[in-house]
Amino acid sequence: MKNLFASALLSVLSLSAAVASNARPTGDTIVVKVNDKDKMLLVTDKSGNISSLTKYDLNALVRRVDSTLNQNQNLYEQKTDGSKALKDTSFTIMLGQEKVSRIHIKSYNGNISVNVRDVNKDTTIHVKSHRSRTRSTFDIDLGFNTFSQKTSDKRYDLNPLGSRYISLRWGYRTRIGGKESPLRLNYGMEVAWNNYMFQDDYVIKKGSGSVDFVQKLDADNNPINFKKSKLTTCFLNVPVTFEIKKKNFRVGAGGFVGYRLDSYSKIKYSFEGDTKRDRDHSNFYLNNWQYGLRATVGIKEVDFFVNYHLNNLFESGKADKLNPISFGITF
Structure with a gap:
């Protein structure tokens, strides 16, 4: 300034x-x-x-x-x-x-x-x-994850409130056309974390040829009840959207492509009076690349987003077919 x-x-x-x-x-x-x-x-x-x-x-x-x-x-x-x-x-x-x-x-x-x-x-x-045609931006997406389809295997069922989504996005917004043009191009790079919290007392594992869900047993071979069991993925994404802005209202549509940086499972449970947390880093037969569609709607200072994954979360034949959906609010 x-x-x-x-x-x-x-x-x-x-x-x-x-x-x-x-x-x-x-x-x-x-x-x-x-x-x-x-x-x-x-x-x-x-x-x-x-x-x-x-x-x-x-x-x-x-x-x-x-x-x-x-x-x-x-x-x-x-x-x-x-x-x-x-x-x-x-x-x-x-x-x-x-x-x-x-x-x-x-x-x-x-x-x-x-x-x-x-x-x-x-x-x-x-x-x-x-007047600058291009401006730098920094945004934070906070929301939730779900799957676009249900499977017969109930072990994939998610806890809605525990399956959270967060991303940190650095990018640019470029006006397309003259100074009164409502069209903008948004692009950049983001680090996104998808948390998938499972409802049942199973922990996800990478088996010999497929994704497995197993129970954790105590010393008497009794199943342990989990306070939390989730799969977390971390992707580096490149989102690109076109946005139309009219006064205090804006709407955008585009897509994203990303590469997996890390993934791990985490369980939280009580054992002999203490709270235990186990974490296991693995690729879990996840697809290393992800791509999908993104839509946004904004009113004044509030923006909402939806990300829909076009490819499966896991490799074909290794797990049930699941397409994640992320939705929430942008700050």
Whole structure:
């Protein structure tokens, strides 16, 4: 935000200097090109006074301006998502006792526009908004997992509330078309964890040629009742969705593809008065690649998502056919 404000301020200074030079064609102006994008404008009120600038420490001046922008919190307002935005600001440029121009800086959704109005000539100059076509994003998906079909083997049945889904997504949102276009392309990379909590007192195992569900026995060969028995998978996904946004409403559709990073089973149970937790890392005949469809709906600051896996959770012939579905809310 500070860089955008500085760019807008440079534009104001440049235009104000141009207006001032047209009103009073005296003095000298030097434009110092700092890099490919930024320039510094030096203006003196009388011709030949450029040499007087040597008595000023320009480095100290720049540091002071930078410090002022950081400390003057009145220039900014706090948004609901925790970020800061530049407030709408207006001020007048004076040349002696004469009003030369009226400046209005407007910030909206991360973009800054500057309007300069020549008071004497009653004309308005519009400076093009600083609008980025692409923005970086970070989102968190929280939700639940289920399967799209039921099987005859009840050991695959899931505990709905315990079968949770979470993903951390880093990505970009790019506007497609002109500045008023409602179409966006969302893409990036995410790490996603799918938890499948089973209802019965069985733990999933990798058998000699198939997925097995076995019971854990105590010293007397009696089955142990589990407080928790689940399978957790961790995938690195690449999601891509197209989104249409109209005011506070947005809808998106696309897909994802991912590769398995890890998977493990975990059981929690009581044994001789103590709480025990056993974890077993294995591939469990899981498909290493996953792919599917993704749909999103958003209203104001709230987004909902659904992920549907087009391929089976397990390798063909190793377990029952199961296609996971994840759904929830995005922060």
